Amino acid sequence: MTDLPARVHGHCDPRFEAVRTAFEANFRERGELGAAVAVTVGGETVVDLWGGWADGARSRPWERDTLVNVWSTTKGPTALCAHILADRGLLDLDAPVAAYWPEFAAAGKEEVLVRHLLAHRAGLSGLREPHTLQELYYWELTTRRLAATEPWWAPGTRSGYHALTYGFLVGEVVRRVSGLRPAAFLEREVTGPLGVDFTIGLPEKESGRVAELVQPPAGPAGEGAAAPAALPPLALAALANPPIGADQANTPGWRAAEIPAANGHGTARAVADLYGIFAGAGSYGGRRILSPGAAERVREGQGRCLDLVLGAGLGHETEIGLGLWLSGPNGSYGPNPRAFGHDGFGGSCGLADPEAGVSLGYVMNRMGPHIADDPRKTALVDAVYASL
Template sequence: MSGLVSGVRGYCDERFMVVRDAFEENFRARDELGAAVCVVVGGESVVDLWGGWADGARSRVWERDTLVNVWSTTKGPTALCAHLLMDRGLLDPDAPVAAYWPEFAAAGKEGVRVRHLLSHRAGLAGLREPHSAEELYDWELTTSRLAATEPWWEPGTRSGYHALTYGFLIGEVIRRITGRMPGAFLREEVTGPLGVDFTIGLPEKDADRAAELVPPPAMPPAVQAARLAGLTPVALAALLNPPVGAGTANTAAWRAAEIPAANGHGTARSVAALYGIFAGHGEYGGHRVLSADAVERVREGQGSCRDLVLGAGFRHETQAGLGLWLSGPNGSYGPNPRAYGHDGFGGSCGLADPDAGIAMGYVMNRMGPDIADDPRKMALVRAVYAAVGR
């Protein structure tokens, strides 16, 4: 490969060359290492590009089927599983969580509703007691501690980003209803039948396809200290209990665990396919996966506010729907405020705009410093909407 930009491969419809330009510019100007982007419009793949390197040593080329940990972009597929159960009449968003998970009623949580879990309004953004990465890998321990703990704030009153706990909360409800772990439910009900290359956790047989995550450049100590000093106790619990990063996610232990908020592994193509179910009004590849009502239910805004964990990072207030974040005034998922999606720590993204029929998946291995709205992702989002004249 003679150069990073010349290493970009794949397909791009001539109508969407501005997206290829933005993708290449990420390598030239935004320190991209290895990445892929896929855009689906009206059920048709119009962009499917990949390039760069799959490791920090630049010894492995990023291939068409390279997988990478997409962090919180995983939350979209996890929410999809919950909405499948709602479609089947097995899960009621207005029911108390304790109706499915009786132990959850402890510590004053008997009134917490399923919709509060989906919209980061349950008050359980992080555990109060120290919780190590090794303990995070223990499903029974983590869910039992969540069931026993008290909320940080009155549930339902505002959002506070449930960075890691989201997947255990939704996932345990899925497990109580179906008897299956969320990863197995997703595989057996969605990704397996549809042939989508996405898993929660990473099967050992796919380890050779996995890209190495590379951390962002270290902050100057004074800047890092100032950031930490500005975090509230709930933000510290959500983001640093336990602290996880690129080094953690590259381990065999992380990949073998089931963390439905943060350790999904896939390609940009698979992310676009899963978010494309929402963009396609519940259909993918000619198959009905969700009802059209479910697609609208996902974007039922649960209240705009300054998020208790991430609020300072956005110009305007944010609003979660039932499982994904609305684009809103920040334009996180394009100019349509009712488009929705989810970002992954360091840059990745899944986007769905049912009104325009647009889905996008973006994955990468060099992490940026932000949890949301990474400049590389935003450049691609702007390019997609420029290509469709919006």
């Protein structure tokens, strides 16, 4: 069975046949195991493909409704929660975090702004004290430790990827303002009304359709991965406190927890739908989720720099908006420098390009070793733009 070529299923508009070709090539040439890709243009789904296997043993075919952990691609929907509150006048992105979360003012963080959390500029990429995986599952403990900790650098001056802490920081502000953590807020305000098959954390009732993640080969450290001891303390704190990989993410404990930076579960269609809200100037599926101005603000660049956590691994400067990464001159999300999106550990991706009206969702279970811009994702993005 393992020698059989992967079968690709689904729909692909003839204009986007290049995307199907690239998707099939990912299985033949780039080691794909199981995956799905979806593309929307102007809110219309033009690509909805899936194929391969939902487990490492290749005993379960990837189905149309197979769910998978998308790691940091989750950060886009989490940021969306904060932007909805800001759009309603309930959250000021230029206010100190402590205005909503008073305990956060400890250890010199009185002037950290909400926008600093969204842009990975709060100086809290990781906790200074050891934090176990079981402790990460405990929301109150994790947020309490973050509120008490000292920043690693002067907040607001540089970006440093908040791999796991991002979701707790932004999420606690969402909770303080709305009374709901991001998982419940997203369901109430977005995924429920739109019928989007995406959750932060995985409800036990959905466990039968989730794909098994397969550990990446040895290579550069990604978010949550066990980083080499040679990394500086800041990077170790951000990427390996606690260390997390496929083995941990396949457990019931990880799936049941709420980790809004890293344990969103969904289909490629769901990712394309959620990022389609940004691509559609705040509207999707006939519903307005954000005002056009609020949707535009998501990609407001906060300053280009060599990221303090990921810079050495990426090898070039990057710029983060208010929750998502800008394509910029690196072209991470296509040739439009103002397109934006987010990659997930191992390869997944959500992309939004308002100028082209395009959104893309790519999900997979055989994790790659790349920090960002996995070759499988890049091939699909290139094929989308070649088809426009």
